[in-house]
Amino acid sequence: MQSFSPTVSVVVPTFNESQNLPRLVGLLDKAMGDIAWEVVFVDDDSPDGTWKVAKQLAMDDVRVRCIRRVGRRGLAGACIEGALSSAAPYVAVMDADLQHDETILPDMLATLQKDEADIVIGSRFVGDGSSEGGFSARRAFASRVATHLAAFIIGRQVSDPMSGFFALKREVFEAVALNLVPSGFKILLDILASTRGRMRVAEVAYRFRSRQEGLSKFDTRAILDFLGLLLHRLTGGTVSVRFLFFMIVGAIGLAIHLVVLRIGLLGELGFEVAQSAATVVAMTSNFLVNNLLTYSDMKLRGTAALAGLLKFYVVCGVGALANIGVASWLFVSNESWWIAGIAGVIVGATFNYTMSSIFVWRQQQN
Ligand SMILES: Nc1nc2c(ncn2[C@@H]2O[C@H](COP(=O)(O)OP(=O)(O)O)[C@@H](O)[C@H]2O)c(=O)[nH]1
Ligand SMILES: [Mg+2]
Structure with missing residues (x-):
């Protein structure tokens, strides 16, 4: 029997990102070298038909998969389902909009394979990381404030806890999946908060690119989600x-x-x-x-x-x-x-x- 067993599943939540997917697959192919990888697009039934594009890509390339979810929305929930659909030993999560630099994925994976960390975060704010051009001044400021608040609930300083770009062992993800809030926008923060201090964290710097196609879904609701998550964690997870x-x-x-x-x-x-x-x-x-x-x-x-x-x-x-x-x-x-x-x-x-x-x-x- 023919087999294809990826070492890493790259989980990509999507909503109205049809124009970005073909490029992203090309970029992943270039970046991953001889690592066996797959990409799992998790689309919430985007009106622009992102899932159709993803499934077409999947027809042409076994390394591409797509989960089309109907009747629900939520960035964190999409990541959770994508990760749970994986059989690979490692899982990475990244945005579809090409803002995350896929060329650091091999580094992130190597850090996990050498068992130097339980979770590796792609960070805009550490070392050579930067968000120039990719972030408006107002959002950069809001992000700094949120980072300080976040440090408080996760019980440690992480340079970019709001990142949507990270990798970890699939088993570790599966163990925490049950405790996460699927409607949330900030899944990494939730993972760090619900495992409070128990994870060894490593960070790899990257340059945050600006969005070329499609629109950001970051909105008031995302901010409310963040505040809700803070309260949820402050009450020890008892108040939903x-x-x-x-x-x-x-x-x-x-x-x-x-x-x-x-x-x-x-x-x-x-x-x-x-x-x-x-x-x-x-x-x-x-x-x-x-x-x-x-x-x-x-x-x-x-x-x-x-x-x-x-x-x-x-x-x-x-x-x-x-x-x-x-x-x-x-x-x-x-x-x-x-x-x-x-x-x-x-x-x-x-x-x-x-x-x-x-x-x-x-x-x-x-
Ligand atoms: N499946 C799914 N994906 C989402 C949802 N909201 C946002 N995304 C995706 O999550 C990623 C991050 O969202 P984005 O709009 O880029 O947020 P920003 O980077 O904070 O501006 C992108 O790939 C979006 O397409 C959602 O409700 N469901
Ligand atoms: Mg984005």
Whole structure:
């Protein structure tokens, strides 16, 4: 039987990168010399048909594979699935946009093979590394701030913990995969945070190139993800990023509720009518914001969104009953009014979160 056993799988998450893939494969071919490698593109059903390009490349070259994921989004999750699909002893992760310098991959791999480190990071900020031209001044500044915050949660100084370019043993990746947050944007940071100090880290410098084709997906959501990840890790992994988002959205919903209630009262609607209007507006806006942010990786669209909204109303309705039930019970058992009130809100919100994760955005929680 013919066999092809790669030493390293290069996992490349993609979203709308069709123009970059053929060049990337060519560059990998040149850079890897006699190392047996494969590349695994993990595409989240890109509208520009990146997966079609990847599969065409795969038809022409056994070293190219493609996983097309449907109905989900998420950079970290894509990397995890790509790495888990690999049988090679080593796994590297890099961007598709040619910003990462593939010529350092052999160095990274050699460091792992000599067992000098458990994880090797391609770094823009160490030695001859540089990000000139590849990074706007504003992003370079944000990245520096984030690097300091990151050092705090991973418990050590790493020059480029936000890097999307790194390599490690597949077994090590598999061992940590279960603890990672798949909707996140910063998977390396998550790996370092969840293994806090237990990994031997090496860094290899490279020059960050500027993006030629396609657009960056780094956006406000990526920044929120980062902050969520920080909180998740600060609470020892007990509070999930999703739960935090859900609670923040809930708090904003409360503010919206109060504004609508006030307007209703000023408009001389009776209290009950104004309160009901405020409740519907707040629930609807909570649903929309949660659908966009908290569950952006499994966003509901069209009729599914409408059905989701109706289910969300039901869940929140039951949540409100639970809230009132617990609060009243505590209140009559002589707890002070504010303890009763807060306990009711916590129970109601937790109920809403758990039930909507199961019934509205049907998925396991993480
Ligand atoms: N599969 C998948 N890939 C993504 C997603 N978001 C970004 N990517 C890919 O992840 C890599 C890094 O994203 P990029 O937009 O270059 O971020 P930047 O380098 O921080 O500006 C690129 O190869 C993107 O195509 C996603 O939701 N799913
Ligand atoms: Mg990039």
